[in-house]
Amino acid sequence: MKICLRLICCILPVVFLSACKKSDSAETAAKPAPSTNSAPANPAPAASAPAANADADASAKMAAADWAMKQDEIKNDPNGEWAMQATASSTYGDAQGTARFSANQATGAPNVDKYGDDGSAWAPKTPDSGIEWLDLKYPKPVYASEVRVRESCGSGAVVKVEVFDEKGEAHSVWQGNDSTKDLNYLIVKFPKTAFKADRVKVTLATNVVPGWNEIDAVQLVGTDQP
Numbered sequence: 756m757k758i759c760l761r762l763i764c765c766i767l768p769v770v771f772l773s774a775c776k777k778s779d780s781a782e783t784a785a786k787p788a789p790s791t792n793s794a795p796a797n798p799a800p801a802a803s804a805p806a807a808n809a810d811a812d813a814s815a816k817m818a819a820a821d822w823a824m825k826q827d828e829i830k831n832d833p834n835g836e837w838a839m840q841a842t843a844s845s846t847y848g849d850a851q852g853t854a855r856f857s858a859n860q861a862t863g864a865p866n867v868d869k870y871g872d873d874g875s876a877w878a879p880k881t882p883d884s885g886i887e888w889l890d891l892k893y894p895k896p897v898y899a900s901e902v903r904v905r906e907s908c909g910s911g912a913v914v915k916v917e918v919f920d921e922k923g924e925a926h927s928v929w930q931g932n933d934s935t936k937d938l939n940y941l942i943v944k945f946p947k948t949a950f951k952a953d954r955v956k957v958t959l960a961t962n963v964v965p966g967w968n969e970i971d972a973v974q975l976v977g978t979d980q981p
């Protein structure tokens with residue numbers, strides 16, 4: 756199924772893009788919840804519209820620069836850490852270990868450069884069947900204040916983010932409508948936890964965004980001190 760999609764992608768980029776994109780209905784409904792926001796949008800490649808003028812080119816360049824700056828800032832955030840280990844509800848092709856699309860592809864720093872189907876991200880077994888989750892472990896327990904989920908295909912399907920205390924108890928830090936589009940972060944901010952967390956669970960409803968929903972990386976942000 757996915758191989759078919761890739762073949763189609765080579766021939767018909769338009770078809771491929773629509774498979775990874777949020778549906779129109781979801782897009783219009785998407786309004787960032789007060790406690791979340793996305794990094795500046797990853798601008799789509801400039802369309803070959805002959806009407807494109809210098810102003811449009813300039814603002815597209817500015818938006819692209821803005822996106823790149825934000826991606827770099829997050830990647831190098833001294834208070835951010837990347838997962839060292841992950842498990843998931845399912846994986847594409849039952850990928851194990853560090854195979855393409857395995858849960859472990861969501862560990863470490865982001866390594867997907869382009870929005871679309873990519874084995875350097877985690878993908879669940881099926882594109883649209885419903886609830887799926889990714890459970891990530893971090894090297895250093897921190898008093899957490901933010902989780903950043905880098906979505907790389909079928910963005911917008913995250914419905915819940917939880918962090919775990921040292922006793923293994925889950926604390927929901929966000930639940931709502933994910934407004935992330937294209938290759939970008941769902942940014943979940945919350946009051947700093949009273950406990951140290953070293954585990955994050957991200958839950959998706961893959962049925963809300965048609966096509967494959969993939970996660971490249973998840974960053975936990977926090978400090979040593981409460």
Ligand SMILES: [Ca+2]
Nearest residue numbers: 860866875971
């Ligand atoms: Ca990755």
